Amino acid sequence: MIIFDTDKFYTLIRQIEKLKESIEDQVEKRFQEFKNIGEKGDKLDLYSELCFCILTANWKAKGGIKAQQVISKSGFATFSEEELIKKLKEIGHRFPNTRAKYIIQNRWIIKDLKSLLKQDVYQTRKFLVKNVKGIGWKEASHFLRNVGFENIAIIDKHILRIMKSYNLIEDLPKSGWNEKKYISMENILKELSKISHISLGKLDLYLWYIETGSIDK
Incomplete structure (x- = not known):
């Protein structure tokens, strides 16, 4: 206690x-x-939410929401690094270059997100922290909460x-x-x-x- x-x-x-x-x-x-989002969203919905959590780190939630609206879930998965940087600058992100690079580098996980959410949530959190650029303990927890995990x-x-x-x-x-x-x-x-x-x-x-x-x- x-x-x-x-x-x-x-x-x-x-x-x-x-x-x-x-x-x-x-x-x-x-x-x-x-x-x-967690139960009915497709893999791009999930990746958009992961990108939201990457973008809000050392920034603000409302800015991350705006980024999702401006870039769109397909944009997170397909835009070039230059396009992402341009969009992030338009909405006033503090770190457009670094965050755009993370989004590009993390695209490998798109295909795995659905299966990851079916595993033990604590092990999934560890996996995200260890393997995803721009994701620490807070960001991994934020993502998992935002796809419906309560614990x-x-x-x-x-x-x-x-x-x-x-x-x-x-x-x-x-x-x-x-x-x-x-x-x-x-x-x-x-x-x-x-x-x-x-x-x-x-x-x-x-x-x-x-x-x-x-x-x-």
Whole structure:
């Protein structure tokens, strides 16, 4: 059992419970959209979602959504590097050259995504982190949540700030993620998930709303 500041922990639980009264329908609708991508989407839908997670790293979710609209799922699979760079510059991406290169280099995985999602989610996450350019623990978790998996946490700067504010962690991590560090943070959120009776994947949407006032993806 992980021990926190009990008062602050339950203050956060109460805040989530209050939010649930007002945004639960929106959360459930958004999560059903995630599940539909994972269950009914084709391999290009899945690759578009993987590219979204690559593009939002050190950027913003709304920008990633715009990129999906501008480039399209077929564009992620077929555009040249120069075309991708041009599109990413048009929408103001911070790292158009690097991200375009990652998208090109990762196309080998398109054919494997459907089968990967049928395997153990934790092993799939490890595989993505190890083998896909631009994908770390947060990005792999983000992708898997966005295709309907509920039992993993997306630990980004917004979530970490909430964890720090409510004394779930002492300090914000100052260096890159490794498996041990990521799992330790995820285990803290599992306690919050268990007590709030909200799955980790959906809990992220509530915490994101607390930090940003919106439900994105």
